[in-house]
Amino acid sequence: QFQKPEDAVKYRKASFTVLAAHFGRVGAMANGRVPFDAKVAAESAAIAETMSKLPWEAFGPGTDKGDTRAQPAVWTEQAKFKAAGEKMMGEVAKLNAAAKTGNLDQIKAAFGAAGASCKACHDDFRKN
Ligand code: ASC
Incomplete structure:
Protein backbone atom coordinates (compact mmCIF):
# COMPACT_ATOMS: atom_id res chain seq x y z
CA GLN A 1 0.00 0.00 0.00
CA PHE A 2 0.91 3.67 -0.09
CA GLN A 3 2.98 5.34 2.63
CA LYS A 4 1.43 8.75 2.06
CA PRO A 5 -1.59 10.11 0.15
CA GLU A 6 0.80 11.91 -2.23
CA ASP A 7 2.34 8.56 -3.11
CA ALA A 8 -1.09 7.26 -4.14
CA VAL A 9 -1.74 10.36 -6.24
CA LYS A 10 1.64 9.95 -7.97
CA TYR A 11 1.00 6.28 -8.58
CA ARG A 12 -2.38 6.74 -10.19
CA LYS A 13 -1.16 9.61 -12.34
CA ALA A 14 1.84 7.56 -13.44
CA SER A 15 -0.37 4.64 -14.41
CA ALA A 20 -2.32 7.24 -22.31
CA ALA A 21 1.09 6.83 -23.99
CA HIS A 22 0.37 3.30 -25.15
CA PHE A 23 -3.29 3.91 -25.90
CA GLY A 24 -2.12 6.86 -27.98
CA ARG A 25 0.36 4.71 -29.93
CA VAL A 26 -2.45 2.39 -30.92
CA GLY A 27 -4.64 5.40 -31.68
CA ALA A 28 -2.05 6.92 -33.99
CA MET A 29 -2.26 3.75 -36.07
CA ALA A 30 -6.04 3.52 -35.81
CA ASN A 31 -6.29 7.09 -37.07
CA GLY A 32 -3.73 6.59 -39.82
CA ARG A 33 -1.27 9.12 -38.41
CA VAL A 34 1.45 6.49 -38.35
CA PRO A 35 1.73 3.34 -40.47
CA PHE A 36 0.09 0.28 -38.99
CA ASP A 37 2.52 -2.12 -37.36
CA ALA A 38 0.58 -5.04 -35.90
CA LYS A 39 3.34 -6.05 -33.50
CA VAL A 40 3.79 -2.54 -32.08
CA ALA A 41 0.01 -2.16 -31.77
CA ALA A 42 -0.32 -5.47 -29.95
CA GLU A 43 2.53 -4.66 -27.56
CA SER A 44 1.06 -1.26 -26.74
CA ALA A 45 -2.48 -2.58 -26.34
CA ALA A 46 -1.24 -5.23 -23.92
CA ILE A 47 0.54 -2.59 -21.84
CA ALA A 48 -2.59 -0.42 -21.96
CA GLU A 49 -4.69 -3.29 -20.63
CA THR A 50 -2.30 -3.87 -17.75
CA MET A 51 -2.15 -0.16 -16.95
CA SER A 52 -5.93 0.17 -17.07
CA LYS A 53 -6.18 -2.02 -13.97
CA LEU A 54 -3.77 -0.08 -11.80
CA PRO A 55 -5.03 3.41 -10.91
CA TRP A 56 -8.13 2.41 -9.01
CA GLU A 57 -6.58 1.26 -5.74
CA ALA A 58 -4.88 4.65 -5.52
CA PHE A 59 -8.15 6.61 -5.11
CA GLY A 60 -8.44 5.69 -1.43
CA PRO A 61 -9.59 7.90 1.43
CA GLY A 62 -7.54 11.07 1.89
CA THR A 63 -6.22 11.11 -1.67
CA ASP A 64 -8.58 13.87 -2.81
CA LYS A 65 -6.11 16.65 -1.97
CA GLY A 66 -2.91 17.97 -3.49
CA ASP A 67 -1.69 17.74 -7.06
CA THR A 68 -4.73 16.05 -8.53
CA ARG A 69 -7.49 16.82 -11.00
CA ALA A 70 -9.77 14.22 -9.45
CA GLN A 71 -13.18 15.70 -8.67
CA PRO A 72 -14.96 15.17 -5.33
CA ALA A 73 -17.45 12.98 -7.21
CA VAL A 74 -14.82 10.22 -7.21
CA TRP A 75 -15.47 9.84 -3.50
CA THR A 76 -19.09 11.03 -3.25
CA GLU A 77 -20.30 8.85 -6.14
CA GLN A 78 -18.15 5.79 -5.66
CA ALA A 79 -20.46 3.29 -7.33
CA LYS A 80 -20.68 5.45 -10.44
CA PHE A 81 -16.91 5.97 -10.46
CA LYS A 82 -16.29 2.25 -10.07
CA ALA A 83 -18.68 1.50 -12.94
CA ALA A 84 -16.92 4.06 -15.16
CA GLY A 85 -13.56 2.48 -14.36
CA GLU A 86 -14.88 -0.99 -15.07
CA LYS A 87 -16.33 0.18 -18.37
CA MET A 88 -12.93 1.58 -19.36
CA MET A 89 -11.11 -1.60 -18.32
CA GLY A 90 -13.55 -3.67 -20.36
CA GLU A 91 -13.13 -1.54 -23.47
CA VAL A 92 -9.34 -1.52 -23.19
CA ALA A 93 -9.39 -5.30 -22.76
CA LYS A 94 -11.43 -5.48 -25.99
CA LEU A 95 -8.89 -3.24 -27.68
CA ASN A 96 -6.14 -5.63 -26.60
CA ALA A 97 -8.14 -8.58 -27.94
CA ALA A 98 -8.61 -6.73 -31.23
CA ALA A 99 -4.91 -5.87 -31.40
CA LYS A 100 -3.99 -9.53 -30.93
CA THR A 101 -5.94 -10.36 -34.10
CA GLY A 102 -3.82 -7.89 -36.08
CA ASN A 103 -6.95 -6.67 -37.90
CA LEU A 104 -6.80 -2.89 -38.25
CA ASP A 105 -10.55 -2.48 -38.76
CA GLN A 106 -11.24 -4.28 -35.50
CA ILE A 107 -8.61 -2.14 -33.78
CA LYS A 108 -10.21 1.03 -35.13
CA ALA A 109 -13.63 0.04 -33.81
CA ALA A 110 -12.32 -0.98 -30.40
CA PHE A 111 -10.18 2.15 -30.15
CA GLY A 112 -13.19 4.37 -30.69
CA ALA A 113 -15.19 2.65 -27.99
CA ALA A 114 -12.28 2.68 -25.57
CA GLY A 115 -11.63 6.39 -26.15
CA ALA A 116 -15.27 7.12 -25.45
CA SER A 117 -14.98 5.30 -22.13
CA CYS A 118 -11.91 7.40 -21.21
CA LYS A 119 -13.78 10.58 -22.06
CA ALA A 120 -16.97 9.61 -20.21
CA CYS A 121 -15.05 9.18 -16.97
CA HIS A 122 -13.07 12.40 -17.49
CA ASP A 123 -16.27 14.35 -18.10
CA ASP A 124 -17.74 13.27 -14.77
CA PHE A 125 -14.74 12.76 -12.54
CA ARG A 126 -11.82 14.88 -13.74
CA LYS A 127 -11.40 18.63 -13.63
CA ASN A 128 -11.32 20.14 -17.15
C1 ASC B 1 -6.44 9.42 -25.32
C2 ASC B 1 -6.14 9.96 -24.06
C3 ASC B 1 -7.29 10.13 -23.39
C4 ASC B 1 -8.41 9.64 -24.22
C5 ASC B 1 -9.47 10.66 -24.41
C6 ASC B 1 -10.53 10.15 -25.35
O1 ASC B 1 -5.64 9.12 -26.19
O2 ASC B 1 -4.95 10.27 -23.58
O3 ASC B 1 -7.45 10.60 -22.20
O4 ASC B 1 -7.79 9.26 -25.45
O5 ASC B 1 -8.90 11.83 -24.93
O6 ASC B 1 -11.48 11.16 -25.57
Whole structure:
Protein backbone atom coordinates (compact mmCIF):
# COMPACT_ATOMS: atom_id res chain seq x y z
CA GLN A 1 0.00 0.00 0.00
CA PHE A 2 0.91 3.67 -0.09
CA GLN A 3 2.98 5.34 2.63
CA LYS A 4 1.43 8.75 2.06
CA PRO A 5 -1.59 10.11 0.15
CA GLU A 6 0.80 11.91 -2.23
CA ASP A 7 2.34 8.56 -3.11
CA ALA A 8 -1.09 7.26 -4.14
CA VAL A 9 -1.74 10.36 -6.24
CA LYS A 10 1.64 9.95 -7.97
CA TYR A 11 1.00 6.28 -8.58
CA ARG A 12 -2.38 6.74 -10.19
CA LYS A 13 -1.16 9.61 -12.34
CA ALA A 14 1.84 7.56 -13.44
CA SER A 15 -0.37 4.64 -14.41
CA PHE A 16 -2.71 6.92 -16.37
CA THR A 17 0.32 8.52 -18.07
CA VAL A 18 1.67 5.16 -19.23
CA LEU A 19 -1.85 4.08 -20.21
CA ALA A 20 -2.32 7.24 -22.31
CA ALA A 21 1.09 6.83 -23.99
CA HIS A 22 0.37 3.30 -25.15
CA PHE A 23 -3.29 3.91 -25.90
CA GLY A 24 -2.12 6.86 -27.98
CA ARG A 25 0.36 4.71 -29.93
CA VAL A 26 -2.45 2.39 -30.92
CA GLY A 27 -4.64 5.40 -31.68
CA ALA A 28 -2.05 6.92 -33.99
CA MET A 29 -2.26 3.75 -36.07
CA ALA A 30 -6.04 3.52 -35.81
CA ASN A 31 -6.29 7.09 -37.07
CA GLY A 32 -3.73 6.59 -39.82
CA ARG A 33 -1.27 9.12 -38.41
CA VAL A 34 1.45 6.49 -38.35
CA PRO A 35 1.73 3.34 -40.47
CA PHE A 36 0.09 0.28 -38.99
CA ASP A 37 2.52 -2.12 -37.36
CA ALA A 38 0.58 -5.04 -35.90
CA LYS A 39 3.34 -6.05 -33.50
CA VAL A 40 3.79 -2.54 -32.08
CA ALA A 41 0.01 -2.16 -31.77
CA ALA A 42 -0.32 -5.47 -29.95
CA GLU A 43 2.53 -4.66 -27.56
CA SER A 44 1.06 -1.26 -26.74
CA ALA A 45 -2.48 -2.58 -26.34
CA ALA A 46 -1.24 -5.23 -23.92
CA ILE A 47 0.54 -2.59 -21.84
CA ALA A 48 -2.59 -0.42 -21.96
CA GLU A 49 -4.69 -3.29 -20.63
CA THR A 50 -2.30 -3.87 -17.75
CA MET A 51 -2.15 -0.16 -16.95
CA SER A 52 -5.93 0.17 -17.07
CA LYS A 53 -6.18 -2.02 -13.97
CA LEU A 54 -3.77 -0.08 -11.80
CA PRO A 55 -5.03 3.41 -10.91
CA TRP A 56 -8.13 2.41 -9.01
CA GLU A 57 -6.58 1.26 -5.74
CA ALA A 58 -4.88 4.65 -5.52
CA PHE A 59 -8.15 6.61 -5.11
CA GLY A 60 -8.44 5.69 -1.43
CA PRO A 61 -9.59 7.90 1.43
CA GLY A 62 -7.54 11.07 1.89
CA THR A 63 -6.22 11.11 -1.67
CA ASP A 64 -8.58 13.87 -2.81
CA LYS A 65 -6.11 16.65 -1.97
CA GLY A 66 -2.91 17.97 -3.49
CA ASP A 67 -1.69 17.74 -7.06
CA THR A 68 -4.73 16.05 -8.53
CA ARG A 69 -7.49 16.82 -11.00
CA ALA A 70 -9.77 14.22 -9.45
CA GLN A 71 -13.18 15.70 -8.67
CA PRO A 72 -14.96 15.17 -5.33
CA ALA A 73 -17.45 12.98 -7.21
CA VAL A 74 -14.82 10.22 -7.21
CA TRP A 75 -15.47 9.84 -3.50
CA THR A 76 -19.09 11.03 -3.25
CA GLU A 77 -20.30 8.85 -6.14
CA GLN A 78 -18.15 5.79 -5.66
CA ALA A 79 -20.46 3.29 -7.33
CA LYS A 80 -20.68 5.45 -10.44
CA PHE A 81 -16.91 5.97 -10.46
CA LYS A 82 -16.29 2.25 -10.07
CA ALA A 83 -18.68 1.50 -12.94
CA ALA A 84 -16.92 4.06 -15.16
CA GLY A 85 -13.56 2.48 -14.36
CA GLU A 86 -14.88 -0.99 -15.07
CA LYS A 87 -16.33 0.18 -18.37
CA MET A 88 -12.93 1.58 -19.36
CA MET A 89 -11.11 -1.60 -18.32
CA GLY A 90 -13.55 -3.67 -20.36
CA GLU A 91 -13.13 -1.54 -23.47
CA VAL A 92 -9.34 -1.52 -23.19
CA ALA A 93 -9.39 -5.30 -22.76
CA LYS A 94 -11.43 -5.48 -25.99
CA LEU A 95 -8.89 -3.24 -27.68
CA ASN A 96 -6.14 -5.63 -26.60
CA ALA A 97 -8.14 -8.58 -27.94
CA ALA A 98 -8.61 -6.73 -31.23
CA ALA A 99 -4.91 -5.87 -31.40
CA LYS A 100 -3.99 -9.53 -30.93
CA THR A 101 -5.94 -10.36 -34.10
CA GLY A 102 -3.82 -7.89 -36.08
CA ASN A 103 -6.95 -6.67 -37.90
CA LEU A 104 -6.80 -2.89 -38.25
CA ASP A 105 -10.55 -2.48 -38.76
CA GLN A 106 -11.24 -4.28 -35.50
CA ILE A 107 -8.61 -2.14 -33.78
CA LYS A 108 -10.21 1.03 -35.13
CA ALA A 109 -13.63 0.04 -33.81
CA ALA A 110 -12.32 -0.98 -30.40
CA PHE A 111 -10.18 2.15 -30.15
CA GLY A 112 -13.19 4.37 -30.69
CA ALA A 113 -15.19 2.65 -27.99
CA ALA A 114 -12.28 2.68 -25.57
CA GLY A 115 -11.63 6.39 -26.15
CA ALA A 116 -15.27 7.12 -25.45
CA SER A 117 -14.98 5.30 -22.13
CA CYS A 118 -11.91 7.40 -21.21
CA LYS A 119 -13.78 10.58 -22.06
CA ALA A 120 -16.97 9.61 -20.21
CA CYS A 121 -15.05 9.18 -16.97
CA HIS A 122 -13.07 12.40 -17.49
CA ASP A 123 -16.27 14.35 -18.10
CA ASP A 124 -17.74 13.27 -14.77
CA PHE A 125 -14.74 12.76 -12.54
CA ARG A 126 -11.82 14.88 -13.74
CA LYS A 127 -11.40 18.63 -13.63
CA ASN A 128 -11.32 20.14 -17.15
C1 ASC B 1 -6.44 9.42 -25.32
C2 ASC B 1 -6.14 9.96 -24.06
C3 ASC B 1 -7.29 10.13 -23.39
C4 ASC B 1 -8.41 9.64 -24.22
C5 ASC B 1 -9.47 10.66 -24.41
C6 ASC B 1 -10.53 10.15 -25.35
O1 ASC B 1 -5.64 9.12 -26.19
O2 ASC B 1 -4.95 10.27 -23.58
O3 ASC B 1 -7.45 10.60 -22.20
O4 ASC B 1 -7.79 9.26 -25.45
O5 ASC B 1 -8.90 11.83 -24.93
O6 ASC B 1 -11.48 11.16 -25.57
